[in-house]
Amino acid sequence: MNTGRTSAGPMSAEPAGRGRGGGTRAVAIRARGLTRRFGAVVAVDGLDLDVRTGEVYGFLGPNGSGKSTTLRMLCGLLRPSAGEIEVLGHRIPREAEALKRRLGYMTQKFALYDDLAVTENLGFVAAVHGLDRAAAHSRVEELLARYQLTEQRDQLAGTLSGGQKQRLALAAAVLHRPPLLLLDEPTSAVDPQSRRDFWDALFELADAGATLLVSTHYMDEAERCHRLAILDRGRLVAEGSPRDLLDALPGCTFLVEGASPRAAQHALTGAPGVLSTAQIGASLRVLTDRRDATAEALQRQLAEAGLDAAVRATTSNLEDVFVHATRPGREAAA
Amino acid sequence: MSAFSLRRLLAVVRKELRQLRRDRLTFAMIVGIPSMQLLLFGYAINLDLRHLDAAVLDQARSYNARELVAELAQSQVFDFRYRLASPAELDALLREGRISAALVIPPDYERRLIERDRPAVQLVVDGSDQVVQQAARQLAAAPVGALVAPLHAATTPGQVEVVNYYNPGRLAPLNSVPGLIGVILTMTMVLFTAIALVRERERGNLEFLIATPLSPLELTLGKVLPFVAIGLVQTTLVLLLGRLIFGVPVRGALWDLYLAALVFIVACLALGIFISTLARSQFQAMQLAFFIFLPQILLSGFMFPFAGMPRPAQWLAEALPLTHFVRLVRGIMLRAAGLADLWPELAALGVFAVLLLALAALRFRKRLD
Ligand SMILES: Nc1ncnc2c1ncn2[C@@H]1O[C@H](COP(=O)(O)OP(=O)(O)O)[C@@H](O)[C@H]1O
Ligand SMILES: [Mg+2]
Secondary structure, eight states, rough: OOGGGSSSSOOOOOOHHHHTTHHHHHHEEEEEEEEEEEEEEEEEEEEEEEEETTTTTEEETTSSSSSHHHHHHHTSSSOOOOEEEEEETTEEEHHHHHHTTTTEEESOOOOOTTSSSHHHHHHHHHTTTTTTHHHHHHHHHHHHHHTOOTTTTBEEEEEEEEHHHHHHHHHHHHTTTOOOEEESSTTTOOHHHHHHHHHHHHHHHHHHEEEEEEEEEEHHHHHHHSSEEEEEEEEEEEOOHHHHHHTTTOOEEEEESSSSSHHHHHTTTTTTTEEEEEEEEEEEEEESSTTOOOOOHHHHHHHHHHOOEEEEEEOOHHHHHHHHOOOHHHHHHH | SSSOOOHHHHHHHHHHHHHHHHHHHHHHHHHOOOOOHHIIIIIIIIOOOEEEEEEEESSOHHHHHHHHHHHHHHHHEEEEEEEEEEEEHHHHHHOOOOOOEEEEEEEHOOOOOOOOSSOOEEOOOOOOHHHHHHHHHHHHHHIIIIIIIHHHHHHHHHTTTTTTOOOOOOOHHOOOOOOHHHHIIIIIIHHHHHHHHHHHHHHHHHHHHSSSSSHHHHHHHHHHHHHHHHHHHHHHHHHHHHHHHOOOOOOSSSSHHHHHHHHHHHHHHHHHHHHHHHHHHHHHHHHHHHHHHHHHHSSSSSOOOOOOOOGHHHHHHHHHHHHHHHHHHHHHHSOOOOOHHHHHHHHHHHHHHHHHHOOOOOOOSSSSO
């Protein structure tokens, strides 16, 4: 889980979260009641958010849960319909221009130029950030080496592989050494090995002092974050460190094996105490809402349906936390 | 950091030039559109009507009548393919679409010429064809007046002055090449800028760019500046080809011409930028550009004479940049006029450019919404 934390980052990011007053702030991002509507759609609904300086903060949620919209509001690209935002001490959107020099934003969709070479793209970004020719050159070389793009330096960005593109986009986002990085599903188009490498790179940046806000819909990535927020249809439904979230889970998880998972699912769906079921390979994962729910009780329910299956307790994971946090009818109960 | 940075502007210009160089299609269009249009308008599309199929119903059968027919035939507007014996034949031919016009010379043609109380001849035209109708009507105005007068007064047939009124004398390229510069610039400049800016948004580049210190002014200027150069190259290309192929001269000062072209290019680019703030996709940008292109072509005086248009159309035309540029460029190239004579047109273009740039700047926000 913390493989990425072993290597000390050679990146000399400026100390994170330094406000304009020069004092160190504990909070890099603060949002209250953040809301964004698109016509009738409420994309983000009353979000309260506190991201501490120096942490890797995860945004976990399915497609359409409002992750991108939130990130865009945080960096001043979209105006909130309601709510307040303060990022690195800047009030957003009013002071968005000042923030833009201290923020790195990696868009969900590859946003560099497909018809420019790797070095041309980075050179352009360097010039946009005001680096002179010599400074730009040395910074680009440094980034090419760090993100293993030296061999692709003259290749057009449009012809890079998914992993290479992501590394290029990351290099462009960190080129001006921002203390805060917002990354929108940075690994969505990348194979598992590249994903692990990419997260190593992210922790390297965090170790150098940067604050990272990363959205994802991968559980394994969410698990690596220091803290995370679970979003569901625009609302923040759970927040905390992965450990805390697991500990706070009020139910337990069981694994049903030996019977047809589909038949077992049919028998258990809607049964008392059963929150959700999910088929994993040849077995069925069952989340119950009471800690005192037992394997025997579940087995009895299955037997009543004429199914002979083995039921055993298993450790809960973030997926269970997610399912629990987003279960239907939650608002009514809360 | 300053609000405007030359370094950032140049970075955008350099990027844009690199992308242009790799975009073969656009590159081909920059050279291809002017060349193709020049040849099209110079050779193929003849805006002057000539060789209309026509018939003669000569009921006078006199020397003067034959002379009249000969004169009209010499003008090349009409090819008198049919000699008719009766009005019924005329009706049939017109209805079948075999002829566009027919000249009817009444039996008392000579008497009418002398007494001048009634039209001497009748020109029957196919009213279903707007263009033919218009041309023929202009012509028809002449025979009773100008054309007939010399016939009546003089005994010098073959020297009819009036023929010049409508004899195009194969001078089509001379009239169309100057205006063509404006048409080509309108077509390419507006479209290229609109598309270039919208593409940035459509491909998602803009989302990254607006999270950087790059300002809208730097981005827009940087993307548009290369097109100023391209516009001047296109102007040069049309002038050169017009000179080499059709012998179209520049009678006025070359500097005046280029200055006018420069202001016009800026106006076109401003229009393109404005369109880009309205359009959500490259396709929409293209549609909008064509939507604005059409009235410019039709109303600017490039295709049809400005004076012949109805009032409301003239007012609309005054609001189009191409109208003013066509006057400027024709004045400079054909009449050897200077900008001192034509400054109202130049000022109109300038006002147009400034207004549109201001409008575009108001609409362009450094945000996604
Ligand atoms: N520009 C927009 N116009 C209209 N609706 C939008 C826009 N952007 C996002 N939405 C809607 O807002 C919701 C949240 O979208 P988004 O923030 O992209 O979610 P995520 O990034 O978690 O997949 C979705 O229902 C989406 O359709
Ligand atoms: Mg998204």
